[in-house]
Amino acid sequence: MKRIGILTRDCAGVNAAIRAFVRSASACKVEVYGIFRGYQGLIEGDLKLLNHRSVSGIINLGGTILKAARSKQFRTLAGQRQAVRTLHDNKIEGLAVVGGNGSLAGAHVLATKYSIPVIGIPTTIDNDVNGVEMSIGADTAVNVALDALDKIRDTATSLERIFVVEVMGRDCGYIALRVALAGGCEEVLLPEKSFNVEKICEEIVEGNIQGKVSWIIVVAEGKVKAVDIAKKINTLTDLETREVVLGHIQRGGRPTAFDRIIAARYAHHAFEALTSGKLDRCVTLKEGKLTTIPLAKAIRPKDIEINDYYKLVKILT
Numbered sequence: 001m002k003r004i005g006i007l008t009r010d011c012a013g014v015n016a017a018i019r020a021f022v023r024s025a026s027a028c029k030v031e032v033y034g035i036f037r038g039y040q041g042l043i044e045g046d047l048k049l050l051n052h053r054s055v056s057g058i059i060n061l062g063g064t065i066l067k068a069a070r071s072k073q074f075r076t077l078a079g080q081r082q083a084v085r086t087l088h089d090n091k092i093e094g095l096a097v098v099g100g101n102g103s104l105a106g107a108h109v110l111a112t113k114y115s116i117p118v119i120g121i122p123t124t125i126d127n128d129v130n131g132v133e134m135s136i137g138a139d140t141a142v143n144v145a146l147d148a149l150d151k152i153r154d155t156a157t158s159l160e161r162i163f164v165v166e167v168m169g170r171d172c173g174y175i176a177l178r179v180a181l182a183g184g185c186e187e188v189l190l191p192e193k194s195f196n197v198e199k200i201c202e203e204i205v206e207g208n209i210q211g212k213v214s215w216i217i218v219v220a221e222g223k224v225k226a227v228d229i230a231k232k233i234n235t236l237t238d239l240e241t242r243e244v245v246l247g248h249i250q251r252g253g254r255p256t257a258f259d260r261i262i263a264a265r266y267a268h269h270a271f272e273a274l275t276s277g278k279l280d281r282c283v284t285l286k287e288g289k290l291t292t293i294p295l296a297k298a299i300r301p302k303d304i305e306i307n308d309y310y311k312l313v314k315i316l317t
């Protein structure tokens with residue numbers, strides 16, 4: 001392979017992955033074209049040759065220098081054909097896709113329907129890529145959310161309030177569960193687990209009688225809204241309850257060392273896999289060693305470990 005394209009979604013660690021991919025390729029005299037705004041940029045032919053120098057000074061930056069977009073057009077046959085045409089017109093022989101389920105599903109379509117050699121690099125704060133223990137960006141998101149939660153705790157303790165903190169994760173409770181455990185929270189409401197707000201309120205009132213005055217409840221987006229839970233708790237307990245929605249701050253920021261390191265390792269391995277003919281696959285770690293799994297497996301729904309973590313949150317309350 002002489003020329004490869006790379007497109008991305010945004011989250012912390014993606015720039016570190018672009019840098020590692022470009023530099024791994026450049027060491028082997030392979031050209032890398034950065035494709036802007038994901039599949040939309042591929043359809044529109046919005047691409048630029050990247051070299052060793054053009055990825056300098058980005059390892060510590062959040063977001064993606066290649067920008068990101070959701071492309072409705074890529075869902076259509078005409079859009080897909082135009083994307084393939086861009087690759088052929090620019091003599092791009094392979095494509096690295098840095099992203100979560102949606103982006104990886106797109107890569108799988110290009111591989112299976114259009115015989116484009118693709119490799120996936122798992123990247124999502126939701127950490128919900130099947131068969132992948134850690135996606136790039138998830139560690140930073142947990143740390144950003146935890147930092148915010150620690151600050152909220154200062155007010156919760158000082159003003160003796162209840163806080164309901166909503167974290168991201170789409171339909172996956174990964175961030176919520178990690179933050180609840182690391183932040184010493186009293187309760188966590190997850191999309192994967194049923195819960196009973198009335199019962200939680202009984203526990204709060206009981207705790208209050210015994211002198212417990214502040215609570216932090218983490219809510220994973222996807223099933224309920226922090227604002228509704230806070231209102232209900234306030235009504236049922238008559239205790240001051242506030243909601244905080246952390247939102248997109250969790251997707252940005254300086255990547256942690258962990259994310260930069262897996263980004264470098266995944267991207268380098270992705271380059272080697274793609275150029276040695278391992279196609280329609282996604283890089284991952286298995287027992288600490290780099291490997292690849294079929295994209296068809298990576299895009300299936302992932303079951304995350306809930307019970308052990310949840311039990312621990314409750315035991316340690």
Ligand code: F6P
Nearest residue numbers: 100124125126168169170221251
């Ligand atoms: O998949 C990553 C994620 O940040 C989810 O946690 C969240 O639900 C979603 O993307 C938000 O998407 P958007 O930025 O397009 O609103």
